[in-house]
Amino acid sequence: MIPIDSIVELASRLVATPSCAGIDPPQPVLSVVQTWLAENGLAPRLLDDPSGKPVAVLVENVGATPGPVLCLDACIDTAPAGDPSQWSAPPFSGTVRDGRLLGRGAADSKAGVAILAHVARHFAKSGLPRGTLHVLFDADEHTGRFGGVRAYLEAVGRPPDAASLGYPGNAGIVAGSRGFLRARLRFAGIAAHSGDAERRGVNALTKAAAFALRLADPVFPDVADAAFPFGPAATVTRIEGGEGFSVVPDLAVCHVDIRLTRSFDAAQATRWLEQIVHAVDAEAGIEIVDSWPAYVVPRDDRLVQSFTHAAGAAFGRPFAADVCGPSNIGNLLAAHGVPTVCAPGVSFGNMHAADEWADIASIGPVYAMYCEAALGFLSRP
Known part of the structure; x- marks a missing residue:
């Protein structure tokens, strides 16, 4: 059973905790997800940048037998909210209306954070037969510094074998960028x-x-x-x-x-x-x-195949892997030898604008996709 209500409740709490990059301190929003993970039986780690500022939360699920390491990442900071008078509801209300979660960061990417937190809980309860799953929440992404990912790479020592980024949108799978x-x-x-x-x-x-x-x-x-x-x-x-x-x-x-x-x-x-x-x-x-550097993950790569198959099953339509023009954290990870995809995320509107929203009906397929893709990637020899 997909925990839609729990995901929406956590996402709403995250939206209600301002985390505009370069404006709000990251500690409050990191504390929200850190506390939720701890209350649900996980052992989250707070990661700091070289100055000692908290920039990310990391949780690990270690499987029964050794295998590859997969990192699922989503940013927990946001763009600025702009003029509140331009919004139909306060930008940090976390309001649910007409099947949509409204507020700054609802789409980019607090719905994704809430989904991945529940994916981490799922595997903590069900167990992984093989490999290790890292779930990372970066509070320094919209600054362009990507301090959370950098702190993660420093903390784990050895880069993961693959990574997926939890951005919004589900038109396809991005497996490379300029x-x-x-x-x-x-x-x-x-x-x-x-x-x-x-x-x-x-x-x-x-x-x-x-x-x-x-x-x-x-x-x-x-x-x-x-x-x-x-x-x-x-x-x-x-x-x-x-x-x-x-x-x-x-x-x-x-x-x-x-x-x-x-x-x-x-x-x-x-x-x-x-x-x-x-x-x-x-x-x-x-x-x-x-x-x-530019990077491309081949379409026959295990990571791409795992997400292509899982997304198709979850959304009920075929998915193709393609590249995009803008860069993303995948370029940084690729420079460290980590194949990375931008997986399908929630349907959305008005990203970085007034009345940003995430479609609640799309949360279920995204959650199901991540559970299936992670298990498929980590279980295959």
């Missing part, structure tokens, strides 16, 4: 009074604009990757520089986001970026801020 390279560029100019008739200076923002125009319609090397037919991408996401109205800017800083494929990796992207930047200004500075 990576990224993020760079900060510095274009130097020569300051001058903007009204000076003789000493005109050199406008650093003009250089930055020239670079941005080159990236408006980028030309990439011919490096086709069949897994990513849409190819790489490059976007100028920020330009800053100048002060006031009467000074020619002597510094402009650009932020650049480049999306990678397996055949257009960080090294190739760096060389490509250098050529474009230095064609505009040979003296411009390039700082690589961060990079994650």
Whole structure:
């Protein structure tokens, strides 16, 4: 029997506990799920980041015999709630209305947290014949730091053999995504009074604009990757520089986001970026801020097969595995050698907007899928 009422009750309590990334402290919402797990006979661990701040809760189910380790992860922090007056119900009410759970984080991803907490309870009661199941709740995901996953990898020592991410949506199974390279560029100019008739200076923002125009319609090397037919991408996401109205800017800083494929990796992207930047200004500075590789989990991989079969049985329709353009925690895990999928989650609406909701009717199939997929993955030799 699927514990729908219990899942909704926990999800509502989680929504009613604000955990907006960078705004609310993570301890209260982590305490909600930690207490629930302990009251249901599990032994949750609170994980801290290097500064000592709590960033995640981890619970382990160890099977009767040794086998692979599977991690099921969902984020427990949320996007900001925005203007409460734009909501039809208070954003942290956890209201249930018309078959929907309303509130910030209802879809992304507190319904998923509640589901996975109950999956952990299920296996604590039924037992696992083989392998180990880790269930992780990350309170540092929406910041982009992914501190919960990083603390988890540090705590367990050896990375898991596979992982699944509990995002909302059930159109398919995401088994790969483009990576990224993020760079900060510095274009130097020569300051001058903007009204000076003789000493005109050199406008650093003009250089930055020239670079941005080159990236408006980028030309990439011919490096086709069949897994990513849409190819790489490059976007100028920020330009800053100048002060006031009467000074020619002597510094402009650009932020650049480049999306990678397996055949257009960080090294190739760096060389490509250098050529474009230095064609505009040979003296411009390039700082690589961060990079994650693209990844693809093969469709015949045991992880993909386990979730494809389980999702099909739970939802009553076929599921296909595909890749996506945006990156996710799977890229970070892939960099540690961990095959990762984004499993089907609850149906939803208005994610990161007013009146965010999760569909209660979709909770049952998601719960059933996770139970079947985890057992199938861990039990197969």
